[in-house]
Amino acid sequence: MDSEQQAQTTAPSGEFEREPVPKSALLGFKSFVGMYAGEHCAGTELTLGPLFVAAGVGAFDLIVGLLVGNALAVLSWMLMCAPIATRARLTLYFQLEKICGRKLVVLYNLANGVMFCFLAGAMVTVSATAVGVYLKFPMPELTDIFPNSVGWVLAVAVVGGLIAVVAAYGYQTVARFANVAAPWMVLVFLAFGLVGLRQFIDATGIEIKSAGDLWHLASTQMWDGGDPQPGKVKFTFWHVMFFAWFCNMAMHIGMSDLSVFRFARKSWYAVASAAGMYVGHFMAWISASILYAYQLHLDPTDNAVLPGPLAYRAAGVAGLICVVIAGWTTANPTIYRAGLAFQALTPKTSRFKVTLITGAIATVAGMFPAIAMKLLEFVALYGLILMPMGAVIFVDFWLIRRFGLESSYAEKSGRLFNWAAGAAWGVTLVTAYLLVKYARIQIYFVSLPGWFVAAILYIVLSKYYQKKVRPTAAKA
Template sequence: MSATEFDRTPVQPNQLQPARHFAASYAGEHAAGTEFVIGATFVAWGVGTSDILWGLIFGNLLAVLSWGLICAPIAVKTRLTLYAYLEKITGINTVRLYSIVNGIMFCVLAGAMITVSASAFRELLDLPPQVHWYPTSIGFVAIALIVGVVVAAIATQGFGVVAKFAEVCAPWMVLMFLVGGIALLPTLVAQTPGVESISSWSDFKLIADTHIWRDSQGEMGFWHVVAFAWICNLAMHGGLADMTILRFAKKSSYGYFSALGMYIGHFLAWVCAGIMGAGAASILATTVSALDAGAVAYQALGLAGIIAVIIAGWTTANPTIYRAGLAFQSLKPSWSRKKVTFVTGIVTTIIACFPFVFTKLLDFVGLMGLILTPIGAVIFTEHYLFPKFGLTRYWVKFSNRQISVPALATWILALVFSAILNVLGVHLFFLLVPAWIFTMVCYTVLARSVGAATAYPEETQADNAAQETRQQAEQQFLSDSVASGDTNHQKHSLSTPLFSLCILCLITCFGLSIATLNGGLTLEQFKQALIWPTLVYFGAAIANISLGSRQPG
C-alpha cells in the first residue's frame, strides 16, 4: 500500500485489493467484542425468539443491500474516500466540519471496542467490572492504554495491513461465537423441564423461550430488532463512510461481502452471544445485564474466550481508527496519514479509559448513524438523482465555492426534523427512512435555488472525460492482470500445508464443541482443550500470511 493511501486522488489500478480481503475485513470487523454486549442486550429487551431471529434476518438483509446498492457502487465509480468525494460535492470547508464530527464519532466508537478488549483482562487480573462512565480501576486504565497503542500501531499501517490482520483473525473469531454458544447449550438443557437433549428445532425453541429470549410483551418488538440490525452500521453504509474501504474493491459487487459481516458476524454472533450470556448468567447465578464481555466469554470459552474478546475488539477498532484518521487527515491533506492515524489512535485510547459509550452502546450507534447519514443522503442525491432532475453534479466545485450552504442547511434541518419526530414519540431506531427522504427532498430544493440548476458544460465535459479515461485504464489493467494469470499469491496462500493446518485447527475447535454438546466432554474439559488448537491456529495463520505476502504477483 502506498504511504499516502490515495487520500486525495483515485486509487490506482495496481493497488486494488482481491475479494478475500473484503470478505475477511467484513467478517472480522462485524464479529467484535461488542457483539457480546449487543447479544446480551437483546436478551434483556424481552423480545421473543421468533421475533429476534426473523428480525435479525430481515434487518441485516436491508443493511447488506445498503452496502451493495448504495455505498459500493459510488466507491468503485469514484475510487475516492468519502472526504475527497464530499469535497467535490460540498466544498472544502463543509468537508472540514463534517470530518471533525465524523472523526470524533469514529474515535468514540473505536474507543468502545478497545474498552471491550481491555475488559477481557479483568478475568485474568481480578479487576472490578467497569460499569460506570468513568474508570474505577487503575489496572483497567493501564490495560486500555496498552491495548490502544497496539491497535493504533496496526491502523497506521494502512488498509492492506488492517485487512491482513482481519484475514488472520476473522475465521477463528467467528467460530468462537459459534462454539461458545454450542458448548453452553447443555447448561441450559439441564435447566429446562421436558428437554433432555436438542434433537429438533422445537427443543431449541423451548430452551430459547425459557432461558434466552423470553417474550415479556414489552415496548421492544420485531420491528425494533429489524430497525436496529439495519441502522447498527448506518454510518458505514447509509452514511457512505465505507467508501474509504470499498474504493479499493475491484468490483462494486464486493459490497455484498458485507453479508459475511451481517449474517456470520452480526446474526450468528448476536444469537450465540445471547446463548452464551444466558448460560454464563446461569452458571454464575446472576443476570445477563450484570456481566461484561470478558465474563461471558471466559465462562463459555476459558482462556480462548479472553483471546476472543481481545481479538474481537482489535478487528473492529483497527478499521474504525483507520476511518477516523482519514477523517482528520482530510482537514489538511499535507499532514501524514500515518501520523494523523496514530495520534487519532492515542486519542481513541484515552476515550477507551472512560467506558461511557460501552454502557450505552446501542443508543450511541443509533445516534451516530442518525447524525452522519444526512451527509450520505446528500452525496447519494447529487450522485444519482441530480443528472435525472437536470441539475449539475459537482456544481459547488465548478462554481469555485468553498462551502455548500444547501448541504449544511439540509444537514442541520434533517437533525432538527429527526429530533422533532423523536419528541413526538418516534423511536430512535425508526428515524432513518423519514430522515433520508427529508434530506433528499430538502437538498434538491435548496441546491436548485442556489445554483445547481446552472449548467457548466465545459467543466462537466472535462470531468466526464477524466473519469472515462481513468476507468478505461483501470479496466485495461484488470483485464491484463486476468489474462496474465496474476493470481499466484492467492493460489500459493490457499494451498500451503500451513493453510491446511489452519483448517484442521478450526475443525478441531468445532469438534470440541460438538463433543461437549453430546456429553463427550464437560464444559471445563472443553475450555481447557480449546486453547491449544487456538494457539496453533494463530501461529500457522500468521506464518501463512507472511509467507504468502513474499510471493511475487
C-alpha cells in the same frame, strides 16, 4: 458491527484517490467476500449481542429481526452504494468534495473522526474486560456511566495505551495480524454459541430431540421477551430489524463504502456484504447473546455486560484471547482511521503524533463504560450522523439533473462549501434530534425518515443555492 466500519481496512488505499479506478485495478468477487466476512466479526459484537438480551428481546423478534434487518443492509449496499461506486469509481471523499466542497468534507471528516474515536473506545473497553478476569478488580455494571474502580481505569489505560502505540508505529503489522486472526475468531464466536447452548440445556434440564424443542428452549429460556434490564429500552422485532439494517448505515446508505466498491467489477458484488452480516451480525450476535442469557439464567441480578468473563466461562483462555484480539484488531484500524480524519484538519502534524493523540482520546473514552453499555444507542447515532451525506450523494448522482439542477456543484462553481448540502446535513440532524426529544421517536427509527428529509432538503435548497451561486464557467 463494524466495525464495520472496518470495511476499508484491507481495501486498496492510497491509490486512485483523486481519479476513477481504472479497469486494470478492478477486483473480483472473492476479494469482497473475504473482506466483509472477516471484518464484521469485531470485539463489539460481544457487547451488542448481550445488549439485545438486556433489552428483553424475544426469540422470534431477535432471529427474524436479524434475518430481515441484515438482508435490508445487504440490499442497501447492493442498490444504493455499489451502483454509484461502480459508475463513478471515486472515493467517498473525492465524491463528496466534488458535491460539497473541500471545507464541508473537512467538517464531515471531523464528525467521522470523533465517532471513530468513541467507537474505538468501546473496543478498548471490550479488550480491558478480559484483563479483569485475572486481576479481579471491580468491573463496570450495566448502568455505570463513569469508571467505577482504579483497577478498571489502569486496565483500560494500559490496554488502550498499547493499542494506540501499536497503531501509531505498526498499523500495517496489526492489519496483517488481523488477517491471520479472522478465520480463527469467527470459529471461536461460533464455539461460544455451541457451548452456551449446551450449558443452557444442562442448566434447564430441557431435552432437545427436535427443532421444536430447541425453539421452546430459545423462546422460554434464552430470549424470553421479558422486561428489559433497568435503564434499557424494550426491544421488539422492529427495534432489532432497524438496528441490524442501520448499524452499518454510515457504510451503505451513508456511502462510506463507495471507497471499497469503486474497485468492484460489477455492482452486484456488494452481495458479498452478506458474508459479513450473517457471520458477524447474526451468528456472532446470537452466540454472544446466548452467553449473556446464560449468565442471567444463573444469576438474574448479575446483569453486567462484560465480554471477558462471558468468553472465559464458555471457552476458557482461548475465549479471553479472542476478546483481547477482537477488541485490539478492530480498535487498531479505527484509531488509525480516526487519526487520518483528524489529520485532514491539521495536515502539518505528523501522522504518528495524531494517531497517538487519537488513541489517547479513545482510551479515555474507553474508561467510561457508558459508551460500551449504551453501544446500541451509540451505533444508531453513529449511522444517523453520517447518513445525510449519503442522501446528498444519492440525490446528486441520480436525481438532481431531473430537477434541472447541476450535479457536483461545488466543483462546477469552484466553491469550498456547498451550503445546500451543509444545510441539508445540519437541518436533518436537528430534525432527528427534535423527533427523538419531543416526538419521543426512538433513535433507531429516525434515520429512515431522516434520509428522506435530507434528500428533499438538498433538492429544495439546491434550487435556491444554484440560482444564487453561479458556476465558474457561467460567470466567465
